[in-house]
Amino acid sequence: MSTAVSSFIAKRTAGGSFLIEDLLPGDVFTPEDFTEEQKQIAQTTSQFADEQVLSSISEIEAKNYDVTRRLMRQAGELGLMSVDVPEEYGGLELDKVTSTLITDRISVSGSFSVTYSAHVGIGMLPLVWYGTPQQKQKYIAKLASGEWIAAYALSESSAGSDAMNIRTRATLSPDGRHYILNGEKMWISNAGMASLFTVFAKIDGEKFTAFLIEAGTPGLTVGKEEHKLGIRGSSTCPLILVDCHVPVENVLGEIGKGHQIAFNILNVGRFKLGAAAVGGSRNSLRDGIRYAKERIAFGKPITSFGLVQEKIAESAAGIYAGEAVVYRVIGAIDAALSSVDKSSPEYSKQVQKCIEEFAVECSILKFWGSEMAERVVDQTLQLHGGYGYVEEYPAERAYRDSRINKIFEGTNEINRLITTGWMIKRAMQGRLALMPAVKKVMDEVMSGPGERVAFEGPLADERALLANAKKLGLFCAGAASQKFGMELGDQQEVMGMLADLLAEVLVLDSVILRTEKMRGRSALAVKLAKYYAARSFRIVESAAERVIGTVAEGDMLRTQMAIFRRLTKHEPINTVSIGREIAATMVEAGRYTINGSAA
Amino acid sequence: MRILTLIRQVLDAQEGVHIAKNAVELNGRKLVIDTMDEYGVEEALRLREHGLQAEVIAVAIGSARVEEALRTALAMGADRAIHVETDVALDAIALSSVIAQIAQAEKAELIFCGGQQSDWDSQALGAATAERLNWPQATWTRALELSGSLLSGRHDTEDGVESFEVQLPAVITTQQGLNEPRYPTLPNIMKAKRKQIRKDPLDAYAIEPKLQTKGVAFQTRQRLRKILDGKDAFTAASQLVDSLRNEARVIQ
Numbered sequence: 001m002s003t004a005v006s007s008f009i010a011k012r013t014a015g016g017s018f019l020i021e022d023l024l025p026g027d028v029f030t031p032e033d034f035t036e037e038q039k040q041i042a043q044t045t046s047q048f049a050d051e052q053v054l055s056s057i058s059e060i061e062a063k064n065y066d067v068t069r070r071l072m073r074q075a076g077e078l079g080l081m082s083v084d085v086p087e088e089y090g091g092l093e094l095d096k097v098t099s100t101l102i103t104d105r106i107s108v109s110g111s112f113s114v115t116y117s118a119h120v121g122i123g124m125l126p127l128v129w130y131g132t133p134q135q136k137q138k139y140i141a142k143l144a145s146g147e148w149i150a151a152y153a154l155s156e157s158s159a160g161s162d163a164m165n166i167r168t169r170a171t172l173s174p175d176g177r178h179y180i181l182n183g184e185k186m187w188i189s190n191a192g193m194a195s196l197f198t199v200f201a202k203i204d205g206e207k208f209t210a211f212l213i214e215a216g217t218p219g220l221t222v223g224k225e226e227h228k229l230g231i232r233g234s235s236t237c238p239l240i241l242v243d244c245h246v247p248v249e250n251v252l253g254e255i256g257k258g259h260q261i262a263f264n265i266l267n268v269g270r271f272k273l274g275a276a277a278v279g280g281s282r283n284s285l286r287d288g289i290r291y292a293k294e295r296i297a298f299g300k301p302i303t304s305f306g307l308v309q310e311k312i313a314e315s316a317a318g319i320y321a322g323e324a325v326v327y328r329v330i331g332a333i334d335a336a337l338s339s340v341d342k343s344s345p346e347y348s349k350q351v352q353k354c355i356e357e358f359a360v361e362c363s364i365l366k367f368w369g370s371e372m373a374e375r376v377v378d379q380t381l382q383l384h385g386g387y388g389y390v391e392e393y394p395a396e397r398a399y400r401d402s403r404i405n406k407i408f409e410g411t412n413e414i415n416r417l418i419t420t421g422w423m424i425k426r427a428m429q430g431r432l433a434l435m436p437a438v439k440k441v442m443d444e445v446m447s448g449p450g451e452r453v454a455f456e457g458p459l460a461d462e463r464a465l466l467a468n469a470k471k472l473g474l475f476c477a478g479a480a481s482q483k484f485g486m487e488l489g490d491q492q493e494v495m496g497m498l499a500d501l502l503a504e505v506l507v508l509d510s511v512i513l514r515t516e517k518m519r520g521r522s523a524l525a526v527k528l529a530k531y532y533a534a535r536s537f538r539i540v541e542s543a544a545e546r547v548i549g550t551v552a553e554g555d556m557l558r559t560q561m562a563i564f565r566r567l568t569k570h571e572p573i574n575t576v577s578i579g580r581e582i583a584a585t586m587v588e589a590g591r592y593t594i595n596g597s598a599a
Numbered sequence: 600m601r602i603l604t605l606i607r608q609v610l611d612a613q614e615g616v617h618i619a620k621n622a623v624e625l626n627g628r629k630l631v632i633d634t635m636d637e638y639g640v641e642e643a644l645r646l647r648e649h650g651l652q653a654e655v656i657a658v659a660i661g662s663a664r665v666e667e668a669l670r671t672a673l674a675m676g677a678d679r680a681i682h683v684e685t686d687v688a689l690d691a692i693a694l695s696s697v698i699a700q701i702a703q704a705e706k707a708e709l710i711f712c713g714g715q716q717s718d719w720d721s722q723a724l725g726a727a728t729a730e731r732l733n734w735p736q737a738t739w740t741r742a743l744e745l746s747g748s749l750l751s752g753r754h755d756t757e758d759g760v761e762s763f764e765v766q767l768p769a770v771i772t773t774q775q776g777l778n779e780p781r782y783p784t785l786p787n788i789m790k791a792k793r794k795q796i797r798k799d800p801l802d803a804y805a806i807e808p809k810l811q812t813k814g815v816a817f818q819t820r821q822r823l824r825k826i827l828d829g830k831d832a833f834t835a836a837s838q839l840v841d842s843l844r845n846e847a848r849v850i851q
Contacts, residue, residue, distance in 0.1 A: 005789075036667070040674055040788045047782050079785030092785055299824070588615055595627030 029331020076146025110401025111233030123150025219244030274365025635713025
């Protein structure tokens with residue numbers, strides 16, 4: 001296993017089990033479990049982000065890559081790029097909670113964050129996982145120090161989400177020493193500043209394979225920079241390969257098995273995107289609150305107005321939930337990784353298996369996180385009024401930068417399909433006892449109102465909502481499977497609704513567990529949890545109602561809606577008063593916080 | 600040689616100041632090493648990196664939470680730390696006694712101390728410590744160089760720059776511009792985990808505070824927010840003159 005920086009190790013769980021199992025607060029990892037070292041690493045990262053990255057933001061946005069390279073080298077010197085690198089190659093090889101924490105805290109600029117994440121994630125991990133000792137010896141130190149920047153070239157103009165469809169071809173040279181690559185890649189992050197590319201091509205048009213290509217290799221040309229809506233300071237270019245001769249020793253991984261690299265790396269990209277979304281949201285809300293505190297309207301700071309407070313409360317609750325779900329999932333991955341034998345020749349494969357186990361959760365972090373962040377940056381822009389729409393304030397940049405998060409690392413549509421699809425797949429494979437759970441809920445709800453389960457504690461009502469959300473999720477999954485059977489996968493809209501249900505169950509579950517694990521130390525956390533739960537259940541209700549409306553009609557529809565009403569019955573909380581209290585603490589602190597004397 | 604660097608922990612400048620129970624609320628607030636003390640840590644590390652054989656010891660006196668600040672100093676590169684743990688608020692004169700005792704016990708030859716504490720603006724600790732030890736002090740330093748046991752440097756005065764030389768042992772106070780403190784790197788953070796923080800009770804130093812803070816309050820500026828009806832400019836102008844003369848008393 002990698003070096004655990006976390007001192008608390010979460011309970012081992014199976015991927016997807018959040019829908020059918022009830023964990024105790026002591027079973028999950030939460031941000032309150034960070035060790036002193038993790039807090040210091042977070043602090044170093046935040047200082048670097050606030051003092052170095054943000055102070056260079058105009059140069060970064062102007063695509064002054066010398067500045068970005070300098071920052072990348074500085075990040076390398078601090079060790080921020082060595083966390084996933086094995087010790088034998090000079091890395092730190094720390095746990096995933098720690099590397100996620102860095103991704104979270106470094107995300108104050110969409111542009112720099114993408115450059116950094118593309119480098120340490122899709123740029124370096126394929127080499128770390130699949131490289132030969134010679135390849136690692138040659139490249140890893142340069143990449144970990146930031147001297148070289150890495151890029152990953154999979155997509156093509158007509159192969160995005162359907163990555164297996166690539167047309168780039170490789171053929172072995174007559175002397176057997178090189179592969180000759182021809183084709184065009186598109187949307188390649190970091191291309192304009194990279195020294196090493198991981199390029200995917202099909203050998204003889206069939207065998208999907210990855211290659212390591214150094215910049216400057218004859219036949220490799222980096223095309224013009226794309227003019228993008230956001231993350232303008234990151235580099236995105238096409239790559240053109242014309243008879244590009246790549247030495248055979250630069251084949252990465254096994255010939256014909258490049259798809260393993262391509263797909264396994266995506267899970268990491270997804271959970272890290274979720275973390276980056278949380279970090280970006282935290283930073284954006286700070287901008288929004290800072291502005292709102294100073295902006296006077298009608299003789300008062302606008303933070304004294306209810307609709308302004310509501311925006312702050314909604315954003316804060318989203319961030320609180322984001323932190324809860326991101327670190328719960330990564331903590332579960334670390335728990336799985338903690339038993340992997342590092343000396344095993346299969347180590348890298350085992351690591352990927354552990355992460356793939358949580359593919360559903362990774363996809364949820366990706367789509368849920370990017371959509372939470374999108375709401376936060378929108379609220380921040382709105383808090384600025386007209387000033388949010390001009391470039392002098394960071395709100396405008398954050399708003400543009402956030403949009404890409406719904407597109408890359410698999411579109412949110414693809415990730416919703418993966419979320420529901422993998423749950424079903426895991427159930428079919430017998431790796432998740434979903435079918436018995438569905439049957440149990442179906443029997444229970446069909447047999448009429450059962451006994452009410454009484455929950456305790458300050459979040460008793462929210463626990464009841466969560467229990468019903470889980471039932472609704474199972475019920476809807478069951479009803480949809482009954483209606484569509486094996487064809488469910490083709491009903492993308494229903495798959496999407498089920499994905500929303502699953503996401504809210506995972507997030508709300510994480511929010512409640514995190515809050516209960518604090519044992520009342522933070523009254524503010526309880527308010528944030530309640531506020532988030534109210535929103536979450538509205539989404540659950542809406543998704544469930546749409547599933548039922550799609551899969552049932554006539555008497556069946558009436559029966560299912562009766563069940564729906566029974567499971568959604570609850571008394572609403574006073575979101576206005578709780579929202580005002582949340583906002584008051586955030587405003588007082590001048591940023592998102594979960595500690596506050598006003599709480 | 601042993602170098603002591605004094606560490607004080609203060610409220611992060613980004614945090615809002617809040618008063619509870621007659622004191623500035625620190626619970627749940629972000630606390631950091633006082634920046635000027637951080638210059639001292641950085642300078643000690645630089646002297647060592649320029650070839651000086653030295654052990655750098657971070658010293659702090661204060662509540663359990665001060666350990667965080669000492670951990671930061673260790674993560675920056677200090678070799679070990681001494682934490683005199685107490686919840687008693689000590690004034691600079693009392694603190695200097697503790698530090699002088701530690702300096703003597705450790706046979707330290709150089710002490711770094713921030714020129715001014717960023718929370719209460721106190722500048723006394725360095726001077727008081729030098730007085731206790733009967734050592735020379737060089738204050739508000741901006742550049743330092745050590746050759747043998749002769750430390751040379753300069754410090755700014757209001758109208759110019761003064762250069763100085765001093766034989767160790769000495770107390771040096773720092774200021775902005777002396778150096779740019781490093782961020783703790785990840786490898787150093789991980790290494791610091793294994794470094795020693797010695798915990799001493801305050802009793803071991805037999806001191807008592809001579810000065811007690813009895814309360815703190817904000818200076819508030821209240822605005823009257825008086826708006827004059829401007830429909831009739833002449834009346835408004837005479838009302839304004841009247842207010843300025845009789846209420847605000849800013850004109851005769």
